[in-house]
Amino acid sequence: MQEMTKFDDIDTYVTKPADYPHSPNKLLLLLTGGTGVHSTNNQLQADKYAEEGFLVVMPDQCALPSHLLPIPS
Numbered sequence: 001m002q003e004m005t006k007f008d009d010i011d012t013y014v015t016k017p018a019d020y021p022h023s024p025n026k027l028l029l030l031l032t033g034g035t036g037v038h039s040t041n042n043q044l045q046a047d048k049y050a051e052e053g054f055l056v057v058m059p060d061q062c063a064l065p066s067h068l069l070p071i072p073s
Helices: 040-051
Strands: 002-007 010-015 026-029 054-059
Touching: 002 040, 010 040, 040 054
Parallel strands: 026 054
Antiparallel strands: 002 010, 010 054
16 A cells, blocks of 8 residues: 655655554665655655565655754854
8 A cells, every 4th residue: 555645744655565554564764866755666666665564654855844954054
């Protein structure tokens, strides 16, 4: 099961194993390069990990709200 959802206004792709939540699963935080969460290839990669039993969370790192960005010194 895959879905695009929002956590704190950040687009996040979440994909779950077929047996979720009925069996213990491992969590994988998948961080992408510049192509982001809307890339079909990144989503396919996340789906592949889910097929192997991982609950995958892939946040859009390119769209972080300004309050989460580092403040230059």
